[in-house]
Amino acid sequence: MCVTVEDGRLTAIEPVAGNEATPEGPCLKGLAYVERQHSPDRILHPLRRRKDDSYERISWDSALDEIVFRLKKTRGEHGPQAILHYAASGTKGLLNGCSLAFWRLFGGCTTTYGDLCWPAGLEATRLTLGDNKHNAPWDLANARLIIFWGKNAAETNIHQMRFVDQALDAGARLIVIDPRRTQTSERSELLIQPRPGTDGFLALAAARLLIEKGNVDQDFIDGHVHGFDEFAAMTTERTVEEAARICDVPIAAIEKLAGLLGSIKPATICAGFGMQRYTNSGQTMRALIALAAITGNIGVQGGGWVYANLQTQVFGGDRDPIAFYPPKKPDGIVRVSVSTARLGRDMLAQTDPPLKFAWVERGNPLAQNPETHQVRKAFRALDFRVVVEQFMTDTAREADIILPAKSMFEQTDVIGAYWHHYLQLRPRILDMPGEVRAETEVFRALAARLDIGGPELDNAIPGSGYLDTWLNQQLQPLDLTIDDLKAGPVPAPGSESVAFADRVFPTPSGRVELVSAEASERWGIDPVPRAALPGETAAGGDHDPATPLQMMTPNTKNRIHSQFGNLDLIKQFDPGPEVTIHPDDARARGIEHGDQAVVFNRRGEFELKARIDGGIRRGCVSVTNGWWGEQGGLVNLLSEGRETDVAHGAAFHDNLVEVKRA
Ligand SMILES: Nc1nc2c(c(=O)[nH]1)N[C@H]1C(S)=C(S)[C@@H](COP(=O)(O)OP(=O)(O)OC[C@H]3O[C@@H](n4cnc5c(=O)[nH]c(N)nc54)[C@H](O)[C@@H]3O)O[C@H]1N2
Numbered sequence: 001m002c003v004t005v006e007d008g009r010l011t012a013i014e015p016v017a018g019n020e021a022t023p024e025g026p027c028l029k030g031l032a033y034v035e036r037q038h039s040p041d042r043i044l045h046p047l048r049r050r051k052d053d054s055y056e057r058i059s060w061d062s063a064l065d066e067i068v069f070r071l072k073k074t075r076g077e078h079g080p081q082a083i084l085h086y087a088a089s090g091t092k093g094l095l096n097g098c099s100l101a102f103w104r105l106f107g108g109c110t111t112t113y114g115d116l117c118w119p120a121g122l123e124a125t126r127l128t129l130g131d132n133k134h135n136a137p138w139d140l141a142n143a144r145l146i147i148f149w150g151k152n153a154a155e156t157n158i159h160q161m162r163f164v165d166q167a168l169d170a171g172a173r174l175i176v177i178d179p180r181r182t183q184t185s186e187r188s189e190l191l192i193q194p195r196p197g198t199d200g201f202l203a204l205a206a207a208r209l210l211i212e213k214g215n216v217d218q219d220f221i222d223g224h225v226h227g228f229d230e231f232a233a234m235t236t237e238r239t240v241e242e243a244a245r246i247c248d249v250p251i252a253a254i255e256k257l258a259g260l261l262g263s264i265k266p267a268t269i270c271a272g273f274g275m276q277r278y279t280n281s282g283q284t285m286r287a288l289i290a291l292a293a294i295t296g297n298i299g300v301q302g303g304g305w306v307y308a309n310l311q312t313q314v315f316g317g318d319r320d321p322i323a324f325y326p327p328k329k330p331d332g333i334v335r336v337s338v339s340t341a342r343l344g345r346d347m348l349a350q351t352d353p354p355l356k357f358a359w360v361e362r363g364n365p366l367a368q369n370p371e372t373h374q375v376r377k378a379f380r381a382l383d384f385r386v387v388v389e390q391f392m393t394d395t396a397r398e399a400d401i402i403l404p405a406k407s408m409f410e411q412t413d414v415i416g417a418y419w420h421h422y423l424q425l426r427p428r429i430l431d432m433p434g435e436v437r438a439e440t441e442v443f444r445a446l447a448a449r450l451d452i453g454g455p456e457l458d459n460a461i462p463g464s465g466y467l468d469t470w471l472n473q474q475l476q477p478l479d480l481t482i483d484d485l486k487a488g489p490v491p492a493p494g495s496e497s498v499a500f501a502d503r504v505f506p507t508p509s510g511r512v513e514l515v516s517a518e519a520s521e522r523w524g525i526d527p528v529p530r531a532a533l534p535g536e537t538a539a540g541g542d543h544d545p546a547t548p549l550q551m552m553t554p555n556t557k558n559r560i561h562s563q564f565g566n567l568d569l570i571k572q573f574d575p576g577p578e579v580t581i582h583p584d585d586a587r588a589r590g591i592e593h594g595d596q597a598v599v600f601n602r603r604g605e606f607e608l609k610a611r612i613d614g615g616i617r618r619g620c621v622s623v624t625n626g627w628w629g630e631q632g633g634l635v636n637l638l639s640e641g642r643e644t645d646v647a648h649g650a651a652f653h654d655n656l657v658e659v660k661r662a
């Protein structure tokens with residue numbers, strides 16, 4: 001971003017000419033930072049809840065004193081693990097690590113394991129290819145065939161569409177696989193709309209056809225694939241007709257998918273997170289990667305498996321999704337941990353010790369974690385809650401004390417990415433407004449009051465005067481300095497613009513693993529990616545007939561999860577939540593376009609406007625996630641706290657509902 005600051009205020013955000021990944025500049029959300037940064041709704045002072053649930057402004061001294069009193073009391077009576085530290089995806093940067101550094105000094109805390117976002121796909125990729133990396137963003141322009149699988153890039157990776165357009169203009173072909181017609185599918189020649197959560201069956205049927213017709217890359221398979229024969233045998237367990245029936249897609253669509261994939265090279269499969277939010281997601285994603293592998297589309301220009309590019313994760317150890325496993329117990333500190341996907345349930349169930357205190361920063365679990373009712377109940381069961389926030393989110397409203405959070409323009413940090421492979425400096429360009437303090441300063445103030453950290457404190461949590469030195473220390477093993485980054489984005493050391501071009505796959509066999517012993521040892525799943533239905537699906541037959549509709553809660557163009565939707569600029573485009581429903585399903589329920597509708601299941605309900613749209617599969621409804629309670633669309637009131645088959649992700653879309661007119 002090229003940012004203009006006048007009289008201490010952000011006045012314009014423009015593209016940076018020459019930025020290879022995002023040359024067209026920020027999207028509407030990026031532009032909305034001008035409003036967000038100076039919004040009158042921003043929290044600028046510590047706040048304490050009154051008895052009537054309103055908030056009063058208090059001084060930092062009294063906020064910190066009360067927090068310290070509560071921390072000591074909780075630690076004294078129940079031990080440090082009676083305190084939950086919860087952080088999510090609000091902002092990225094090296095300084096985020098300082099929070100856990102504080103809790104380590106404090107003597108520990110209860111942490112979370114797993115993640116709301118992408119772990120099933122990350123782990124599936126790691127098990128199969130050995131690492132999570134992919135070709136540079138702009139390499140997509142070299143693809144001759146592009147498959148967007150469960151990814152709506154036109155809304156969620158807007159800049160990627162530029163490279164899609166370049167590829168299409170040069171004659172490439174585009175396939176989209178998504179139960180919804182989306183902005184991404186507009187230019188595709190083939191849109192396959194499978195029953196949600198059945199993509200594994202679809203992929204294996206395509207693989208079967210590819211193998212039967214000999215349209216595979218035998219040289220790549222012989223040289224670099226482990227377990228091909230077992231995988232091939234497994235694909236014959238079900239006919240293409242059977243798969244088509246399970247996915248409820250035309251046989252011709254599967255044949256066309258296999259036909260294009262078998263005949264056009266290079267092909268890139270851009271996989272999103274859609275089919276990765278089900279209880280069968282790990283196996284589904286492994287089956288998809290297999291398609292890229294057997295057609296030899298790995299390690300080549302214009303080809304590949306594009307899921308997550310973690311090549312900028314070069315700090316402090318490996319980028320193995322090991323962070324997604326329940327923490328081990330090193331350094332003498334006993335760590336207790338709850339599942340992010342089951343946050344509410346696990347918090348309530350924890351007894352040794354019971355949770356009494358929660359610290360939340362960079363996240364909005366009341367809106368974004370599954371099963372809002374349980375999360376709310378768990379937060380309300382605590383003695384004390386601190387939330388560090390910029391705005392009055394649903395989670396902030398649960399806090400006893402709210403601490404005002406900095407914005408990304410107010411503290412220097414080093415950031416990576418998960419699409420391109422550049423490290424960047426995010427320089428401080430604005431002063432913190434009101435009494436806002438950076439998290440690092442808050443933790444230092446708490447540490448001083450608790451008398452922890454001593455002379456080591458600056459190394460654990462740098463003070464503002466020490467920040468540049470600290471960042472330089474982090475960069476030093478990479479042979480980089482802040483000054484290098486000041487000159488512009490720098491490719492992460494060791495990063496590749498064509499991933500796996502060297503054909504080095506850091507798996508146990510050193511090859512692409514279509515059979516993975518590790519998968520079954522670690523996660524108890526089949527070593528081959530055999531397909532199975534998700535846990536809660538209308539395809540299963542044994543579902544509750546009272547809730548026949550599969551609800552998907554995708555992301556949307558003009559918000560990042562629950563952020564931005566409170567801004568006037570964004571409200572012009574997205575004034576309120578809507579449930580999208582197929583005309584046939586709406587007619588059967590007497591619902592008309594624009595009617596108020598209630599979406600419900602045994603876990604909860606909410607009311608919102610109906611949007612009738614023939615672009616969504618019959619039997620499915622969708623509501624974008626990230627609405628606030630006050631806006632009427634807390635979608636996770638209806639989801640269940642349930643993990644994916646691998647890596648402790650959240651199976652948000654294993655979610656059957658019914659809709660009726662309000
Ligand atoms: N504008 C915007 N951009 C974002 C974000 C945001 O909030 N707003 N969030 C960022 C983050 S953190 C993430 S994780 C990514 C997510 O990026 P995406 O993966 O693109 O987003 P989703 O909307 O979760 O899912 C994509 C598509 O999957 C489809 N889908 C659902 N179930 C299935 C299924 O069973 N099979 C198939 N084939 N498709 C299915 C949905 O209909 C949806 O269109 O976006 C990132 N970019």
Ligand SMILES: Nc1nc2c(c(=O)[nH]1)N[C@H]1C(S)=C(S)[C@@H](COP(=O)(O)OP(=O)(O)OC[C@H]3O[C@@H](n4cnc5c(=O)[nH]c(N)nc54)[C@H](O)[C@@H]3O)O[C@H]1N2
Binds near residue numbers: 361560
């Ligand atoms: N039903 C359903 N639920 C979903 C999803 C879905 O597809 N369906 N998607 C899931 C996915 S992919 C993700 S990634 C998660 C996202 O889950 P969260 O990360 O909890 O969601 P955000 O809405 O981005 O909330 C981030 C919060 O951090 C605050 N924040 C921003 N910067 C800072 C800072 O510097 N310091 C502090 N202290 N706070 C800051 C913002 O104001 C915001 O309230 O949601 C998940 N939830």
Ligand SMILES: [Mo]
Binds near residue numbers: 116117118
């Ligand atoms: Mo995410």
